[in-house]
Amino acid sequence: MSHAAGTDTLDVLGIGFGPSNLALALAVEEHNERAGADGRLRAAFVEQQAAFGWHRGMLLEGATMQVSFLKDLVTMRDPTSPRSYLNYLQSRGRLADFINTKTMFPSRVEFHDYLEWCAADVRHLVSYGTRAVAVRPVRGPSDDVDELEVVLRDVATDEARVVRTRNLVLATGLVPTVPTGVARGPRIWHNSELLHRLAAVDADEAAWAPRRFVVVGAGQSAAETTDHLHRRYPDSEVHSVFSRYGYSPADDTSFANRIFDPEAVDHFYAAPGDVKQMLMDYHANTNYSVVDPELIQQLYGTAYQEKVAGTQRLHVHGACRVSGVREPAQGGADIEVEIEFLPTGEHETVPADVVVYATGYRAIDPTTLLGDTGTWCRRAENGELLVERDYRLTTDPTLRAGVYVQGATEHTHGISSTLLSTTAVRAGEIVASLLGHRVGAPPPGEVEPAPHPRGADGTADLPLSAQARAVDHAGHRPVGS
Numbered sequence: 001m002s003h004a005a006g007t008d009t010l011d012v013l014g015i016g017f018g019p020s021n022l023a024l025a026l027a028v029e030e031h032n033e034r035a036g037a038d039g040r041l042r043a044a045f046v047e048q049q050a051a052f053g054w055h056r057g058m059l060l061e062g063a064t065m066q067v068s069f070l071k072d073l074v075t076m077r078d079p080t081s082p083r084s085y086l087n088y089l090q091s092r093g094r095l096a097d098f099i100n101t102k103t104m105f106p107s108r109v110e111f112h113d114y115l116e117w118c119a120a121d122v123r124h125l126v127s128y129g130t131r132a133v134a135v136r137p138v139r140g141p142s143d144d145v146d147e148l149e150v151v152l153r154d155v156a157t158d159e160a161r162v163v164r165t166r167n168l169v170l171a172t173g174l175v176p177t178v179p180t181g182v183a184r185g186p187r188i189w190h191n192s193e194l195l196h197r198l199a200a201v202d203a204d205e206a207a208w209a210p211r212r213f214v215v216v217g218a219g220q221s222a223a224e225t226t227d228h229l230h231r232r233y234p235d236s237e238v239h240s241v242f243s244r245y246g247y248s249p250a251d252d253t254s255f256a257n258r259i260f261d262p263e264a265v266d267h268f269y270a271a272p273g274d275v276k277q278m279l280m281d282y283h284a285n286t287n288y289s290v291v292d293p294e295l296i297q298q299l300y301g302t303a304y305q306e307k308v309a310g311t312q313r314l315h316v317h318g319a320c321r322v323s324g325v326r327e328p329a330q331g332g333a334d335i336e337v338e339i340e341f342l343p344t345g346e347h348e349t350v351p352a353d354v355v356v357y358a359t360g361y362r363a364i365d366p367t368t369l370l371g372d373t374g375t376w377c378r379r380a381e382n383g384e385l386l387v388e389r390d391y392r393l394t395t396d397p398t399l400r401a402g403v404y405v406q407g408a409t410e411h412t413h414g415i416s417s418t419l420l421s422t423t424a425v426r427a428g429e430i431v432a433s434l435l436g437h438r439v440g441a442p443p444p445g446e447v448e449p450a451p452h453p454r455g456a457d458g459t460a461d462l463p464l465s466a467q468a469r470a471v472d473h474a475g476h477r478p479v480g481s
Helices: 019-034 085-092 095-100 108-121 191-203 220-232 256-260 262-270 273-286 293-309 366-376 423-438 464-474
Strands: 012-015 043-047 126-128 130-139 145-154 160-165 167-170 174-176 188-190 212-216 237-241 314-317 320-326 335-341 346-352 354-357 361-363 402-405
Touching: 012 019, 012 160, 019 043, 019 108, 019 423, 043 130, 085 095, 085 108, 130 366, 145 366, 167 423, 174 191, 188 191, 191 220, 191 354, 212 220, 212 346, 220 237, 220 293, 237 320, 237 335, 256 262, 256 273, 262 423, 293 314, 335 354, 366 402, 402 423
Parallel strands: 012 043, 012 167, 043 126, 167 402, 188 354, 212 237, 212 354, 237 314
Antiparallel strands: 130 145, 145 160, 174 361, 320 335, 335 346
16 A cells, blocks of 8 residues: 555555445545646545445345445535546446436446445555554644554454554444344354355355344334345245334435435534434434335335245244344254244244344444544533534644544435435545645634634635535535635
8 A cells, every 4th residue: 555655654544444434445546537746635544444345235136225326425515526426427338328227226236236336446646455453643842642553453464564644544344233142153143144154155055044043123124125035035934123103204305304404414513412303303214223115115015915825935024022042052953033922922933044134234333443542532511422414523722633534424424424315425524624624724623613714815604524525526625714
C-alpha cells in the first residue's frame, strides 16, 4: 500500500472498507482528479477482509434492495459522477435492459456487483487483508496531538507496520447479535452467515440433510431467510418465530421517506433530545423489524396454500418467543426449540436441525480501537459519544488530529446513519471537513461549531449537506473555507 508506506503523513486513513468508506474513497478520488497538486488529499484505507465484500452471506437469489438505485455511492453527492449506478449499468451493457425492468430497486446481487465495480476503481487506495490494531498519539512541541500513529497488521503474515495520519475515519461496521445466552455454533447460526453455512450443508449432504429449520426474528432478513430456506429445501419444514402477531409492513411511503433525506440529517442534528427520540420512535417502522409488504403477502399465501393442500411446511409462530434451545446430547439428532405462545404462556417443543437467528446487529464503540487516545473523546452524560455535524468526534483540545466516524452516529445524525440513503452525501461532507481543517480552520474545541456554516462571502447560509454538494461542483474547497 504505497500511500501508507514510509514516513510520509497521510491526510486521512480510513479503517474498514464497506460501502461507507468506499463512498469516501470515491469522493476523495474525484476531488483529487479536479484538484491541483497542492490541493490533493493523501488517503489510504485498510480492510481486514481479503477482498471487498458486503453482507455476502445474505446475497439471496431474488432479494432486492430496499433503497432506490439513485441512492448509490455518488449520485446524491454529485449526479454527474462517473461512478454512478447508471454508469455502472452502461459499462456492463445492461442500461437499456435495466430500464425495461421498470424498477427503482435492483437485486441485491446486482447492487453488490456495482459496489465491487466501484471498489476496483479505487483499488490503489486500499490495503486488503490488513487490520488496524492500535492507535497512538504523536505529541508535538506544545504537547498537542496533530498526528496519529496507527499500527497495522497483515492478516496472513502477522507482519506489522506503522503509518502516520492527520485524520482517521472509522467505519468498522456492525457486528451480528444474538440473544443473551445463545451460543452460535455448527447448527445455531446468525443469518449474516446463511449462504456460507448452507454451502457447507449442501457439500456434506451425505452426512446430514436438514429436515427442519427454525428462524427467529421479525424483520426483513428473517422473512427473507424463511422464504429462502422454504424454497431451497422443498422437503423440509421451516418454522418462523417472532413476538409480534404477524410481520409488520415497512413504511416506505413518500412522506415517511423524507426521514432519509440529506436535509433531515440537519434537522435531526439540531433537534433537542426529546424530539430526536420522538422522530426515532415515529419512524422506526421505516427500517427496524419490518418487512416489505409483497414478501409478507407471499409468505402468507404460501402458508395458506399449504393448509389447503394438507401438506404444511411453512409454520409461522406469531406472538411467540423462543424460551429455550437445547442442543442434542452426544449422538442425539435434533435441537429442541421451546416456543412460548405469549398470550397464554403455552409451550411447544419443536425439534430442529438448524436454528437461524435473524436478530440484527449492534454498533461497535468506535473508540475501542483508539486505546488511550479514546479518553480524549468527549461523551454526554449518558455515555454516548459527542459527534460534530461533520461526523468528527468532539475531543479534548489537545487532540487536534481528526477522528471521524461513519455508522455509529444514529444518536446524533438520525436513522439513516447505518443505511445507504445518505452515504454519498456524508462522504462529501467528510471530504469538505478534511479540506476545511487542512486549510487552517480553527482546531476542535476552540470554537463552538455552527450548525449552518456561512459562506466565505458572508451571504450563503447552507446546511452542511448542501456544502458537501458544493464541494463537488466547485471542485476544490468547501463553502466557507
